[in-house]
Amino acid sequence: MNAATPREEALDIVIAGGGMVGMTLGCGLADAGFRVALIDALPAAARTATRHDGRSSAIAEGSKRVLEGLGLWAAMAPEACPILDIRVSDARIGEPASSLFLHYDHRELAQDGEAAPPLGYIVENRVIREALVAAVQARPSLRHLAPASVTGFAAKPGRAEVELADGSRLAARLAIAADGRDSPLRTASGIRLAAWDYPQTGIVCTIAHELPHENVAHEHFLPSGPFAVLPMTDDAEGRHRSSIVWTERRERTAAILALEDAAFSAEMQRRFGMSLGRIALLGGRWAHPLRLQHAERYSCPRLALVGDAAHAIHPIAGQGLNLGLRDVAALAEALVDAKRLGLDIGEGEPLLCYERWRRVDNLLLMAATDLLNRLFSNDFAPVRLVRDLGLAAVNRAVPLKRTLMRHAMGLSGDMPRLARGEKL
Amino acid sequence: MTESPSTDPAAAPRDGPALDSASVDPSEIAKFQALADGWWDPNGKMRPLHRLNPVRLAYIRDRVAAHFGRDPKADRPLAGLRLLDIGCGGGLLSEPMARLGAIVVGVDAAERSIAIARHHAGISGLEIDYRATTAEALAEAGERFDIVLNTEVIEHVADPETFLGTTLELLNPGGAMVLSTINRTAKAFALAIVGAEYVLGWLPRGTHDWRRFLRPSEIATILRKRGARFSDLVGVSYNPIADQWRIGRDLDVNYMAFIPAPARHG
Numbered sequence: 078m079n080a081a082t083p084r085e086e087a088l089d090i091v092i093a094g095g096g097m098v099g100m101t102l103g104c105g106l107a108d109a110g111f112r113v114a115l116i117d118a119l120p121a122a123a124r125t126a127t128r129h130d131g132r133s134s135a136i137a138e139g140s141k142r143v144l145e146g147l148g149l150w151a152a153m154a155p156e157a158c159p160i161l162d163i164r165v166s167d168a169r170i171g172e173p174a175s176s177l178f179l180h181y182d183h184r185e186l187a188q189d190g191e192a193a194p195p196l197g198y199i200v201e202n203r204v205i206r207e208a209l210v211a212a213v214q215a216r217p218s219l220r221h222l223a224p225a226s227v228t229g230f231a232a233k234p235g236r237a238e239v240e241l242a243d244g245s246r247l248a249a250r251l252a253i254a255a256d257g258r259d260s261p262l263r264t265a266s267g268i269r270l271a272a273w274d275y276p277q278t279g280i281v282c283t284i285a286h287e288l289p290h291e292n293v294a295h296e297h298f299l300p301s302g303p304f305a306v307l308p309m310t311d312d313a314e315g316r317h318r319s320s321i322v323w324t325e326r327r328e329r330t331a332a333i334l335a336l337e338d339a340a341f342s343a344e345m346q347r348r349f350g351m352s353l354g355r356i357a358l359l360g361g362r363w364a365h366p367l368r369l370q371h372a373e374r375y376s377c378p379r380l381a382l383v384g385d386a387a388h389a390i391h392p393i394a395g396q397g398l399n400l401g402l403r404d405v406a407a408l409a410e411a412l413v414d415a416k417r418l419g420l421d422i423g424e425g426e427p428l429l430c431y432e433r434w435r436r437v438d439n440l441l442l443m444a445a446t447d448l449l450n451r452l453f454s455n456d457f458a459p460v461r462l463v464r465d466l467g468l469a470a471v472n473r474a475v476p477l478k479r480t481l482m483r484h485a486m487g488l489s490g491d492m493p494r495l496a497r498g499e500k501l
Numbered sequence: 502m503t504e505s506p507s508t509d510p511a512a513a514p515r516d517g518p519a520l521d522s523a524s525v526d527p528s529e530i531a532k533f534q535a536l537a538d539g540w541w542d543p544n545g546k547m548r549p550l551h552r553l554n555p556v557r558l559a560y561i562r563d564r565v566a567a568h569f570g571r572d573p574k575a576d577r578p579l580a581g582l583r584l585l586d587i588g589c590g591g592g593l594l595s596e597p598m599a600r601l602g603a604i605v606v607g608v609d610a611a612e613r614s615i616a617i618a619r620h621h622a623g624i625s626g627l628e629i630d631y632r633a634t635t636a637e638a639l640a641e642a643g644e645r646f647d648i649v650l651n652t653e654v655i656e657h658v659a660d661p662e663t664f665l666g667t668t669l670e671l672l673n674p675g676g677a678m679v680l681s682t683i684n685r686t687a688k689a690f691a692l693a694i695v696g697a698e699y700v701l702g703w704l705p706r707g708t709h710d711w712r713r714f715l716r717p718s719e720i721a722t723i724l725r726k727r728g729a730r731f732s733d734l735v736g737v738s739y740n741p742i743a744d745q746w747r748i749g750r751d752l753d754v755n756y757m758a759f760i761p762a763p764a765r766h767g
Contacts, residue, residue: 110576234624235624235625415555416600417562417573417574418555418558418559418562418597418601419597419599419600419601420554420555420558420597420600424543425543425551426543426551426552426554426555429543
């Protein structure tokens, strides 16, 4: 006789999406004792290929603590470049940056003789993905189904059913959509989206430069959009590196991407000057159309949305992944607490608790980044004057600056246990 | 662990919980599904109970774990403990208790509640022994439990003193009871009857008879006669603005108590 089939489904949670948010959540939930399957549309090897994603991510201090709490940070730490200063300036192409600028110095956050933490870290997405893929593969309790794509979702009594492209179905107590801004699982669930395209594209690349960056991140507000120079660790050959996020009007993007490397570098140099010495392009260039979007709900029975599946924001403040990691920390906490109370994790209180918790924080940041972009992607003289005076005023108001810094670092508000540096 | 879905037998369609069993009449299933949906819809008519549930569950889990020397954060902190849920209704407490590892018997005098509870346990994939019976019948049959949940029942019984005595008899030596009910105060009258039944419409009118509410001191007196006592007594209050329940010191409306089994003589 066969062994009796277990009465409970073999899975507690099925996560769609093998990106940075999905993998982090998968590891966290598996470690918390849930039986988890992670479905990724791409094979693991494609996720870590250099040409897959040339971006780097800003990991705020709060996000670093989340990764640390889940035991995932150590593998990324050697290649994480701390940001000690952020200099924000108003600029025009070919002109020196406005002398009125905002300077965030991590030392302003020092408290009671304790050394201040860095404002955040710049880590290549490739490095984050490699660490996460290794972590996923090292967890036997986490089933990794890749490549596999989600084609359908149904909330049945007591369980979620997720249909895959090969016609097979997975049943679990809860499905989680971590499959990005065009989330197939969200679409299948019928949860609607409010979305606006920015008339901008984010051009992303890595540069080598002659002079060290001294762990300073620069954000130059140009009329076409913000131009960020973010400090990276030196490469294996000891070259100083920075990650560039160049927001450009969409109609100009194609012409810029078509430039020869030397001309492309010269265009970049016109935008941020010679402060890093001579520069050279390292590797490829990527272009990402920018969009603002927000799901009308973060949950429905048997489904929760996290990360870009729930919200996508302008990269102006480097907060996209950080919001996703805060979602991860909040959802993992809500689910672990529900499990410890014996509650069904797939409906009711646990999901409502997560949604109440994250929606306000995300909306606030979406509004702030949208406003920043509108305010700064603008060459109208009175607007320039007012914002320059505003930057200078914020720069002198230390308590306000400290509040803004703590918020951007993910160290404000009702923080999940992981973001406070506690265990799940 | 990476697998390709095509070679993964677990990725194949799975049989649902025992919904398709040939012995069950489909029209009955539909009826119970509708009723169970009513009990179990977190935004339905039982919403107040769903909001209250995490607070009650945390209290029960923490007190029981402390009493039996278990870690409340363990995977199944109540593993192996035999638990009785008196007046279990649709199983809002019984199911979580079963997930926390307890061996659960749920009783309710209402046949319909038991049918709903059984149906829902099937959906949840939980083994729970639901019976349409009473605490008195169990005591007479000599059943004994490590934990007795006596929640929101005593204010509905005709003779609370006898009822409480019976439920104490159901405890194994070294066991414990969790009791929750409503106080007989003007505030309880205002909130639990006027507020919950008439203003908010949470409960059908006539659900509660204020004269049957018991003060903690009255319960303590009954317990003392039987050699038992409260080892813990807390208030459970509702904040309508935050729409949140919490445990506190205000005993004026709802309260919960932990009662270790009395030492038996002879």
